[in-house]
Amino acid sequence: DIQMTQTPSSMPASLGERVTISCRASQGISNYLNWYQQKPDGTIKPLIYYTSNLQSGVPSRFSGSGSGTDYSLTISSLEPEDFAMYYCQQYDSSPWTFGGGTKLELK
Amino acid sequence: EVKLVESGGGLVQPGRSLKLSCAASGFSFNDYWMGWVRQAPGKGLEWIGEINQDSSTINYTPSLKDKFTISRDNAQNTLYLQMSKLGSEDTAIYYCARAGSSYLMDAWGQGASVTVSS
Numbered sequence: 001d002i003q004m005t006q007t008p009s010s011m012p013a014s015l016g017e018r019v020t021i022s023c024r025a026s027q028g029i030s031n032y033l034n035w036y037q038q039k040p041d042g043t044i045k046p047l048i049y050y051t052s053n054l055q056s057g058v059p060s061r062f063s064g065s066g067s068g069t070d071y072s073l074t075i076s077s078l079e080p081e082d083f084a085m086y087y088c089q090q091y092d093s094s095p096w097t098f099g100g101g102t103k104l105e106l107k
Numbered sequence: 108e109v110k111l112v113e114s115g116g117g118l119v120q121p122g123r124s125l126k127l128s129c130a131a132s133g134f135s136f137n138d139y140w141m142g143w144v145r146q147a148p149g150k151g152l153e154w155i156g157e158i159n160q161d162s163s164t165i166n167y168t169p170s171l172k173d174k175f176t177i178s179r180d181n182a183q184n185t186l187y188l189q190m191s192k193l194g195s196e197d198t199a200i201y202y203c204a205r206a207g208s209s210y211l212m213d214a215w216g217q218g219a220s221v222t223v224s225s
Contacts, residue, residue, distance in 0.1 A: 001169075034211045036152075042200060042218050044152075049211040087152055091210035095168035098152040 002026050002090050006099035012107040017078050021102045023071045023088035032092040033071045035064055038085040038101075047086075048073065078104075109133040109214045111203050116219030119193055127219050129186040129203030134214075137161075137181040140206035143188050145199040146218075153199075155188070157206060193223045 003026040013019050023033065035048040046055045048064040051071060061076040075082055083106050088099040115127040129141070142157035156167035158177045165177050174197075176189040186203050200218040207213035 032210070034209065036212070038152075042146075044202065044204075044212075044215040046207075046211050046213045049207075049209040053209070055211065055213065089152075089154075089212075094166050095156075096154045096210065098154065101151045 001095055002029065002093050002097050004088055004090055004097050004099035006088060006102050008102060009100065010103040010105060012105045013078055014107045015078050015080065019075050019078060019104065021073045021086050023099050025069045025090055028068045029090045029092035031067060032090055033066065034089045034091065035073045036087045036089065038087065111214055111216035113201065113203055113216045113219035116201065116221045118222045118224060120225050121194055121223055123193055124191040125193060125221060127188040127201055129216055131184045131186065136184040141179060141186045142204050142206050142212060143177060144202045144204055147199045195223050197221065198223050
């Protein structure tokens with residue numbers, strides 16, 4: 001199975017700050033990488049597909065990039081509703097696997 | 108509005124079985140792959156498996172392949188997860204999800220809680 005490692009596991013940040021979450025795969029995944037947001041009530045929302053494509057309805061302050069084994073999710077200016085958990089997920093090779101998650105917390 | 112609603116969760120004794128359902132509405136159910144993901148308390152997301160539109164292809168994460176069975180009823184717009192030989196390690200919230208393009212799970216249910224305990 002492909003292992004996905006997210007860093008950091010938690011990140012204190014302030015409103016308006018620019019933040020970047022990293023996701024590293026144990027082998028190259030050819031940009032087959034998606035991102036999700038999970039709110040404290042458990043609600044899960046898709047954010048980005050195929051490394052850098054914004055899902056419909058997702059604000060443009062979210063962006064994704066990367067290649068090979070290294071990928072990242074950037075939020076350009078944090079809004080109050082962005083404080084949540086974030087997960088990457090690879091779909092290069094079954095079984096699809098998720099990163100361990102990054103908790104974005106209000107500083 | 109796309110809606111996925113899981114049901115069938117609860118408290119179950121170790122070694123027993125449980126079947127979860129996921130009722131889909133607001134989209135053409137038989138046009139989509141569907142899948143299950145779980146989340147143990149305080150842990151991250153774990154992909155369980157997926158099923159294609161006509162149930163001809165079902166994929167599982169290897170560690171759960173012998174315990175869990177995914178099925179669907181397109182006439183009832185319902186996805187199922189049959190779980191057997193449950194252990195404490197299976198205590199989790201179980202989510203059903205629709206698989207869209209790029210294998211993005213683009214719609215999720217609210218989750219069904221399963222607790223395995225005597």
